[in-house]
Amino acid sequence: MEYQVQMAYRQEDVAALVKALEFRRRPEKNLRLAMKIGYPVFGILLILSGGGVLVAMVSAGLFSVLSTVISILCLLGGVALLRRSDSRGMERRSWKKYPNKGLVLTYTFNKEDFREEDEVSGEHTFQYLSIRSANEDPEHFFLFTANNAAHMLRKDSFVHGDPESFRAFIRKQCAVLVDPIE
Incomplete structure (x- = not known):
C-alpha cells in the first residue's frame, strides 16, 4: 500500500x-467570469421581458397564443438562467440528494x-x-x-x-x- x-x-x-465540475465544464477563466455575470443579468432581462409582455397583453386586453407562449418561454428561460448562476443552491441540492x-x-x-x-x-x-x-x-x-x-x-x-x-x-x-x- x-x-x-x-x-x-x-x-x-x-x-x-x-x-x-463547473471548473471542468468551463475551463476558460474569462468565459467563467462572463457566465457568472451574464447568467443572472440575462435571466433578469428575460423575466422582465416575459413579464412585461404579459402585463401589456392583460392591460390592453389583447391576447395572442404566440405572444403568450413567447412570454412564458422568456419567464422559464430567465428562471433557468438564475438557477444556473446559483452555485450555492446547486451545492445544497446536490448534498440533499x-x-x-x-x-x-x-x-x-x-x-x-x-x-x-x-x-x-x-x-x-x-x-x-x-x-x-x-x-x-x-x-x-x-x-x-x-x-x-x-x-x-x-x-x-x-x-x-x-x-x-x-x-x-x-x-x-x-x-x-x-x-x-x-
Whole structure:
C-alpha cells in the first residue's frame, strides 16, 4: 500500500465537487467570469421581458397564443438562467440528494491499481489508466474517469502517505497532470 485515504463526505466536500465540475465544464477563466455575470443579468432581462409582455397583453386586453407562449418561454428561460448562476443552491441540492451521508469510504492506492471500499457496496478495484484527468483545490484531490465519474479525496484524510507526494504519484501512475482549480 502506497497511500490510503479514509473519509466520510461532508456537505463542504460536495460543494467542492460541484465547483470542480463547473471548473471542468468551463475551463476558460474569462468565459467563467462572463457566465457568472451574464447568467443572472440575462435571466433578469428575460423575466422582465416575459413579464412585461404579459402585463401589456392583460392591460390592453389583447391576447395572442404566440405572444403568450413567447412570454412564458422568456419567464422559464430567465428562471433557468438564475438557477444556473446559483452555485450555492446547486451545492445544497446536490448534498440533499446525496444518499450516502455519513458513509465511510476507504481509498487504497497500490502500485498496480487502487480500490474504493465502503460498507454498503463493498470493494471496487480501478486501474490507473481509467483516470483521464485530475484536479485539486486546497482541501481535495479530484480524479475523473472517462465517463466523468469522480473520486474525491480530502487531503486531511490521508491515513497512510501524504498529500504532497500523492500529486506526483498520481501524475506517474495515471499519466495525467493534477491541475489546480482556480
